[in-house]
Amino acid sequence: MLPFKTLIRTDKSLKLPVYQQIANRLIGLIQEGILKPGSFLPGSRVLALQLDLHRKTVIAAYEELISQDWLEAVPRKGMMVATNLPVIRPRSFRKVLQPYGEATAFSFHTPPAAPVMAPYPDASMPLVINDGFPDVRLAPLTDWVRECRSVIESARYHKLLMYGEAAGTTALRKEMVKYLSNTRGLNITADHVMITRGAQMAIYLAAAMIIKPGDYVIVGSPNYFFADLCFEQLGARLLRVPVDGEGIDVDVIETLCSQKKIRMLYLITHHHHPTTVTLSAARRMKLLEIIRKYKLPVIEDDYDYDFHYSSAPILPLASADHGGNVIYIGSFTKSLGLSIRIGFMIAPASFVAASAELRRLMDLRGDNLAEQALANLLADGTIARHLKKSNKIYRERRDLLCELLQQRLGKAVTFTPPAGGMAIWLRFSPKISLIKLAEKARGKGLRMSSGEQYHYGGKSVNGLRFGFASLNNRELRAAVAILESILDTAF
């Protein structure tokens, strides 16, 4: 008999069950030719003794190998290594396997160039100032995994997982109706809800349904860069309307509408990206009139509505008399810890139905399991609790960062404390080069943007979004201290 005690080592501290460790090792021994086809393995009792394991564990390993066709149970003789091994070798029709290279033999369309994105952290770079991400350390991920497990342990999960609608899982769409009514006063049914992959897919879908190449689309100046790029990819011509302290300039929108056929308006009603400004109630009133008068399709991107700290958020345009012109967009991605990307689009039912058809061509549908888990977390109040907790923490972080910036970098920067969201829009005095600042910060273990992604139409703003939500008090102090030390010496 082979020295199995030496050949098979198991480790109970590993995640992989011991019987699978044994099975894997036996497959290895067969593949290496140490166990020959047609040879017999020791009985489970004997092998268990040798390996100092319970006999049931060895039996489980043997059963696994039988189910995979590596072993055959021969009556009265025991476990035989299969003579017809289940090794699938694909049939080759060419001797040489050709490597893939850098270039295609054909030309292809290059999408509009994206700006340099939020910096990536690495092990040696513990501190990152991002564009306004949540703190995923606060996200209810354990609850989410618990719900996933509970779904797949339920009796009818296989029907839930096998079939699904492109507009989203029914249970989630129904929960969304309650949630959006409670938080935003939206008067809708499940037919008005389309579940998407984050707010970004909702923007892409809605825009692709509306825009044709050459169409005029109004956006803010400045504006969220991925929305701009998305509209440009679809062939739109962008008309930029200034954003001031009350939000986008509604009078300029009206003038543009009176001058030419405007196909669509994109706006961010709370905590505008990048400026963090919230559109005032007075401008919302005025805008509703314009929308109705010109039958102007509007994408109302309200991605950060759930994170508001000063006073209260304002009801969306979508809750008012917009005459069937407003497509309302939001997201749970920032509540669920960024990796689980679930957003939504609220629109007239016929628009939702057609968007679902388009979405099927893009990726068939969402992940039913994740959508069902989110529905459960909405229903049992986990999301509401999480939002309340994180709003409190983010408000404190915002206040701390405002204080630190004022006290430590007051001469170099200007900003208005945002009423919500996850970032401060920070403008630097003209004599400070953000490229130089970011480079020096990197040398001190702090990664930050050098601001290029906020240059719109080539116009430099010498500013960046300082995301405060993902940094705790210690990290905020450390980041500002690094910036202070550089500004004191280098400029």
Place this chain on the structure above:
Amino acid sequence: MLPFKTLIRTDKSLKLPVYQQIANRLIGLIQEGILKPGSFLPGSRVLALQLDLHRKTVIAAYEELISQDWLEAVPRKGMMVATNLPVIRPRSFRKVLQPYGEATAFSFHTPPAAPVMAPYPDASMPLVINDGFPDVRLAPLTDWVRECRSVIESARYHKLLMYGEAAGTTALRKEMVKYLSNTRGLNITADHVMITRGAQMAIYLAAAMIIKPGDYVIVGSPNYFFADLCFEQLGARLLRVPVDGEGIDVDVIETLCSQKKIRMLYLITHHHHPTTVTLSAARRMKLLEIIRKYKLPVIEDDYDYDFHYSSAPILPLASADHGGNVIYIGSFTKSLGLSIRIGFMIAPASFVAASAELRRLMDLRGDNLAEQALANLLADGTIARHLKKSNKIYRERRDLLCELLQQRLGKAVTFTPPAGGMAIWLRFSPKISLIKLAEKARGKGLRMSSGEQYHYGGKSVNGLRFGFASLNNRELRAAVAILESILDTAF
């Protein structure tokens, strides 16, 4: 003191922890006005006694409420209901909340009409013949949830979840290189791998990068309907080339290439949809010559490569000397139980980089958590074990269904047993109306397609794909018995 024993009921059998149940109920009492702002709650010891719970549970509930601003801990006096309650009421700027309706005020583009999809099951309809779905009861979903938990319990998970690349999680792209080399002989690096949401997103992305409105695209006749629709949505003119027992007719492709500028060829090399035919080695050789000669961009959709039962699969075109023209597409969706939609596209590095830019505009990126979990399952062999097991089971189901169809429905149907995949392409004799058959089956608790989705260019084929993989032996027998009883009496 209020009668808390009556007011607060807890249930240990619920999923929600008891302390959260208490906290939720107290919030309810505050919101209902039963607990007034400024009033005091009993001490934790007193309340614990009343509720017959451990004191720690009550303390946890109180702490939860403090963190949510519902309570304030007043030194030496105890827990006070906050005077400034954390209820956010959005500011309204219009009295009337307007309901969303059916119609938009503006016109929009309607995507090409999709065929009636695989039928949805409901509680009263236990049996479904689908288009070729896997059996999600076999999927390694418990392993997947375990990996998700293990990722979010790891020390650096927050960096992993917060930042990610549009082309996919690095760990998964690296695992894909090994996996595709082992199973398909692909000679690639991580730069050639783009992770997508299922094969469908890979098809959409690749096609959107290549096709311009008016371009000629060659597809099979018949062909996978969602690929057809996707190309039509992008403005392509489809040229249909017959598919026979050896796959798509390569000579016809060559003739077309010599006659006009063909922009792209889409083909399914294993278990073609809907016919289940595998493209022969001889035709692959011939096709490679054509591809190189005409620099013809090819989407090689090999979505079902991992499920092959008779002999061995054939190496993909992508592994041979295609001259940088082949975009290779596959999927893990069928291994992971359909709901977790992860697919991939293999292409020259420059094409992958540009596709990642386009994908960012569509939905920013994939779910890092799901991608990392899949990487772990590939690395520890779980996916390979699952494939081996399910291939064995699916082969048995295919063989059983072929036998049942031959014995029970032999006069009414014709088919060729497929070498792999998850469905049999079943053609009915002309005198049988599939619409009538499906309707009668429905009355007997069996849902099935009436075949319209397989009509291509208006041409009826009087056939359907009989998905065998998701039905166990008992279910296969039951489904065929119902069909037999209808065919015996109704036709």
